[in-house]
Amino acid sequence: MKILLLIVAIATFTHFSIAQENSDGNTILDVLSNNGASKLHDMIINNPHHTSLIQYMSQTDGTEFTLFAPSDEAIDQSGLSQSNDNDYTDRFHYHMITDERLSTQDINKEQRLRNTTFIPKHGKNHHVPIMMGTSSEGVWSYGDKAKIIHGDIQASNGVVHIIDRVLNIPGSAEQVLRALPQTREFANKLSSLNMSLQLFTHATVFAPINEAIKRVDEMTKDPPTVVLTLNHLIVDKSFNATSIKNSNKVVDNHGMGFNVSHDDTHGAVINGVSILLPDQIYDDGLIHVTDGIVLRGGLDHPEADLPQPKDTSHAIAFTIPSFHILMTMISVLFFCCFCY
Ligand SMILES: *[C@@H]1O[C@H](CO)[C@@H](O)[C@H](O)[C@H]1NC(C)=O
Ligand SMILES: *[C@@H]1O[C@H](CO)[C@@H](O)[C@H](O)[C@H]1NC(C)=O
Ligand SMILES: *[C@@H]1O[C@H](CO)[C@@H](O)[C@H](O)[C@H]1NC(C)=O
Ligand SMILES: *[C@@H]1O[C@H](CO)[C@@H](O)[C@H](O)[C@H]1NC(C)=O
16 A cells, blocks of 8 residues: 555656756746746636637747736736636737747847837727836836846746736826826826827927926926927827937927937936936837926027026017917828828
8 A cells, every 4th residue: 555655646746857857848828827927827728718818928930028027916906806717818918929938048138128018909009019128127018127036947939027016007098197206296187278299209208306396396387388398298209218329319300399318327318308217108109207397498599498488589589480380280190190
């Protein structure tokens, strides 16, 4: 009897060891349970909504994946429901990168923005993947970064890194500005002025922190001036933090923009304003949180304060034509929207 048990034990142990060593057959889904992400595994596997996701993650045709898998604790803290009523296909697609088996060494080497496998089916930029950021400090969409707590788990069709929080899928610029505690006042200001960022595509938003927005209120009450000033914070072209760091200006396709200088303490300084929180991702571009308001007029007038229409004839000359152009642009865009 004892010998029989021993044989069974040895057989079981041997079988287990072989299964452990031979990760060749284990996909990125299979390796989750033994590595602290069994809740994610079960939420994917047991939910009928996730059939196509399972197929996607089980591909063995040579496609390689990098999966950032929220740990069991991260799932508990996220508020994601483990019931089968919810479809998290998009959310989990957002945690994956295709065609790359990124090691933690690759990730730690440099800050990078990378396409995820989440491609929205609706919206103006359908078919364009939504990005995530990766760096030695972790991975992120916006706000706090998710840290890699257990990296480089190899699977047959990719690699898995266990992370300590669930990532949010980036929403519109307005939603992200509202979700970031530093830029809530900016979001409120935009909505109180009926300004929408929906008109911009692949844009870069230089979003001032709350304190800076309060200073605008103290300086001017003239809504057109405020609209113009805030409108200048949106550049209709995508500039990531790395490209700003390596460049001496930020200029859109119309030649409008800012000069950038560089110093050791503040990094990139745009017309005297520095970037506090770079590369916050929204569904159609990037947000850089700044410690002040970048004035586009500063490109020609370095000492310019907020544009003050009653101040000098120069300021009026600057304000009125630009505002006129802005209004024309808005009406043209509205017209286009209606045609569409
Ligand atoms: C930033 O943008 C530049 C130019 O568009 C691109 O070459 C580079 O790969 C991007 N860097 C990051 C961090 O994604
Ligand atoms: C992300 O995907 C878009 C659209 O497919 C592509 O134009 C862009 O170059 C990709 N970016 C990176 C960083 O791979
Ligand atoms: C914003 O729109 C609302 C409703 O259309 C209007 O009542 C309000 O006056 C507008 N505010 C500004 C600052 O234009
Ligand atoms: C911005 O840079 C351009 C080109 O170097 C220069 O001609 C211009 O004077 C600069 N403007 C400011 C405000 O520094």
